[in-house]
Amino acid sequence: MATKLAPKHAAAAVPTVGADLARRLLYDMMLIRRFEEKAAEFYALGKIGGFLHLSIGEEAVAAGVTSVLRPDDYAISTYREHGHCLAKGSDPRRVMAELFGRRDGLSKGKGGSMHLFDKSRNFLGGHAIVGAHLPLATGVGFAIKYQGGDQVVVCYFGDGAVAEGEFHESMNLAALWKLPVIFVCENNRYAMGTSLERALSETEIWKFGRAYNMSCEAVDGMDVLAIRDVVGRAVERARADKSPALIEARTYRFRGHSMRDPAGAVYRTKDEVEREKLRDPIALFRQRALGDGLVSEADVRTIEKDVNDLVDEAVVFADASPEPPVEWLLTDIFKGD
Amino acid sequence: MAVMTYREALNQALREEMQRDERVFVIGEEVGLYEGAYKVTQGLLKEFGPKRIVDTPIAESGFTGVGIGAAMVGLRPVVEMMTFNFALLALDQIVNSAAKMYYMSGGQYNVPIVIRGPGGPAHQLAAQHSQSMEVYFYHVPGLKVVRPSTPADAKGLLKSAIRDDNPVIFIESETLYAVKGEVPDDPDFLIPLGQAVVRREGTDVTVIAYMGMMYRAMEAAEELAKEGISVEIVDPRTLRPMDTETIVGSVRKTHRAVVVEAGAGFAGMGSEIAAFVTEQAFDDLDAPVERVTGASAPMPYARNLERAKTPSKDRILDAIRNVCSVARS
Numbered sequence: 001m002a003t004k005l006a007p008k009h010a011a012a013a014v015p016t017v018g019a020d021l022a023r024r025l026l027y028d029m030m031l032i033r034r035f036e037e038k039a040a041e042f043y044a045l046g047k048i049g050g051f052l053h054l055s056i057g058e059e060a061v062a063a064g065v066t067s068v069l070r071p072d073d074y075a076i077s078t079y080r081e082h083g084h085c086l087a088k089g090s091d092p093r094r095v096m097a098e099l100f101g102r103r104d105g106l107s108k109g110k111g112g113s114m115h116l117f118d119k120s121r122n123f124l125g126g127h128a129i130v131g132a133h134l135p136l137a138t139g140v141g142f143a144i145k146y147q148g149g150d151q152v153v154v155c156y157f158g159d160g161a162v163a164e165g166e167f168h169e170s171m172n173l174a175a176l177w178k179l180p181v182i183f184v185c186e187n188n189r190y191a192m193g194t195s196l197e198r199a200l201s202e203t204e205i206w207k208f209g210r211a212y213n214m215s216c217e218a219v220d221g222m223d224v225l226a227i228r229d230v231v232g233r234a235v236e237r238a239r240a241d242k243s244p245a246l247i248e249a250r251t252y253r254f255r256g257h258s259m260r261d262p263a264g265a266v267y268r269t270k271d272e273v274e275r276e277k278l279r280d281p282i283a284l285f286r287q288r289a290l291g292d293g294l295v296s297e298a299d300v301r302t303i304e305k306d307v308n309d310l311v312d313e314a315v316v317f318a319d320a321s322p323e324p325p326v327e328w329l330l331t332d333i334f335k336g337d
Numbered sequence: 338m339a340v341m342t343y344r345e346a347l348n349q350a351l352r353e354e355m356q357r358d359e360r361v362f363v364i365g366e367e368v369g370l371y372e373g374a375y376k377v378t379q380g381l382l383k384e385f386g387p388k389r390i391v392d393t394p395i396a397e398s399g400f401t402g403v404g405i406g407a408a409m410v411g412l413r414p415v416v417e418m419m420t421f422n423f424a425l426l427a428l429d430q431i432v433n434s435a436a437k438m439y440y441m442s443g444g445q446y447n448v449p450i451v452i453r454g455p456g457g458p459a460h461q462l463a464a465q466h467s468q469s470m471e472v473y474f475y476h477v478p479g480l481k482v483v484r485p486s487t488p489a490d491a492k493g494l495l496k497s498a499i500r501d502d503n504p505v506i507f508i509e510s511e512t513l514y515a516v517k518g519e520v521p522d523d524p525d526f527l528i529p530l531g532q533a534v535v536r537r538e539g540t541d542v543t544v545i546a547y548m549g550m551m552y553r554a555m556e557a558a559e560e561l562a563k564e565g566i567s568v569e570i571v572d573p574r575t576l577r578p579m580d581t582e583t584i585v586g587s588v589r590k591t592h593r594a595v596v597v598e599a600g601a602g603f604a605g606m607g608s609e610i611a612a613f614v615t616e617q618a619f620d621d622l623d624a625p626v627e628r629v630t631g632a633s634a635p636m637p638y639a640r641n642l643e644r645a646k647t648p649s650k651d652r653i654l655d656a657i658r659n660v661c662s663v664a665r666s
Binding site for chain 1: 362388393394396398399400401402403404405406407408409410411412429430433434438439440441442443444445446447449478479481501502503
């Protein structure tokens with residue numbers, strides 16, 4: 001089901017990709033994968049607490065979307081946002097330090113895995129009430145238009161948010177007021193343990209865009225180039241005439257909902273998971289890039305070593321960073337007070 | 338000084354702040370073409386245009402979130418709730434997004450937003466449109482909560498709220514919009530948030546009250562003056578941050594305290610004021626702090642029941658006489 005797209009909404013012909021771009025896409029996806037594998041290890045060791053939601057299997061969306069953005073474009077996301085934040089350019093060391101709850105974390109250790117913010121990268125945060133950041137994204141779009149800018153804001157959310165009222169309020173407002181908001185639904189087919197079929201009367205999520213007179217499309221969320229293409233066109237339109245878009249990226253999370261649901265085995269079959277792993281976005285793109293001669297085996301090994309080293313360094317940095325001083329409990333509540 | 342209504346004072350505050358700062362805009366239901374359900378935004382669409390006076394569909398969570406998102410990236414929204422009862426539909430946005438953004442981002446994204454509109458007991462508006470709403474907000478770290486009782490306060494506090502870099506919940510009252518009073522003309526007339534005011538000086542007992550209850554307490558005080566009881570009335574004006582210093586200072590002087598609140602009482606403003614007065618001024622008290630609160634019932638429609646729901650002048654008089662009858666040690 002996930003790969004069967006309505007023909008007129010299928011991704012357009014794959015655009016030309018240069019070697020630099022191919023390396024960057026591969027690098028971004030491999031960095032996110034490695035970062036999260038490491039985070040899982042350190043969660044098991046008790047260095048990371050709370051909830052930890054991994055996006056392993058979904059990396060093509062973060063990498064593909066970010067590759068068509070400018071640095072001054074905004075992104076806002078959910079609690080499964082490590083990948084979106086890293087792709088936007090945040091320092092992996094500071095992201096890891098945030099997961100460790102340390103003072104050098106992006107949010108000074110006050111946010112944690114679910115609340116990564118990086119103003120220097122226009123990354124407007126991880127938000128952990130499902131659906132609640134869609135109105136925020138709409139407000140960012142409103143502000144861009146108000147200020148006469150030509151940026152766009154990308155709003156990542158999961159299929160679970162589609163059942164929330166705020167999804168519908170936001171779609172209506174963004175379309176009604178013509179705001180440059182790109183709604184990117186990462187449809188991984190399960191809202192925690194509830195499958196699409198058990199949650200939505202219309203499981204083709206992109207179609208909700210039609211009800212709001214919004215440009216809408218589904219795309220293979222495991223194909224980084226297809227995502228680039230579809231989102232790239234939406235971004236161009238949004239810059240040109242401030243029109244919003246709804247893009248449904250059909251993806252899959254290989255891990256459970258969070259580390260407390262490590263296998264995600266209760267609500268889906270092992271066969272299904274194994275079958276989906278054959279669509280691994282990194283393996284698929286690596287194969288394609290090698291086949292097209294965009295990267296060499298040596299390039300892939302170099303990227304692998306680079307991301308491994310960087311993530312190891314991130315762990316060392318995070319572990320060496322002190323806990324936030326206890327006085328910080330009462331700072332950053334009110335600005336200027 | 339000009340004499341104007343509470344409604345006009347709010348309108349003037351909005352107009353002046355919009356003239357002063359391009360980033361300020363008003364968003365909400367019926368704020369533009371209709372000129373506000375209670376006419377607080379009258380004339381603003383004509384002066385500032387639809388870019389800055391933004392009519393919304395009925396989507397409280399949506400447009401409140403729009404305000405918060407816009408505030409995160411540099412604008413200064415004033416979100417109007419047609420009545421504060423509707424803010425419950427946006428409670429998640431207010432509590433989980435606006436109040437916590439600055440903290441959970443480690444001080445990167447502040448949210449300079451004002452969420453304003455009428456709340457509290459009104460005239461026969463019944464259960465869903467007539468209730469004290471401040472209690473839902475002042476508990477939350479990261480929110481400032483204002484309840485302005487007079488036209489001058491309405492103007493000076495709203496202007497401060499708009500200039501504040503944090504989320505401010507600003508709850509007006511349907512029953513006060515037509516109240517008239519003197520209001521300074523100075524476009525930089527500001528009343529700082531977190532400052533209580535002594536409305537009436539007295540020596541025997543401190544009554545802490547705001548909004549409609551403040552006016553009722555004033556009437557009670559005039560009556561008690563004839564009995565030789567001198568009542569001091571303190572209006573907190575801002576409930577969070579609360580000016581505990583002015584309140585405790587007054588109680589240290591009078592040795593007695595009565596808190597009047599329109600809300601249902603349990604864990605209400607009166608509980609909090611009674612707690613800090615007792616903690617900070619126990620040795621100065623000649624009698625236990627007395628609370629006069631609304632009945633613990635939803636707001637009824639029938640006139641007689643509605644009257645019985647909120648504290649009457651008689652109940653305020655009784656409470657004051659009661660604390661004053663306790664002999665000074």
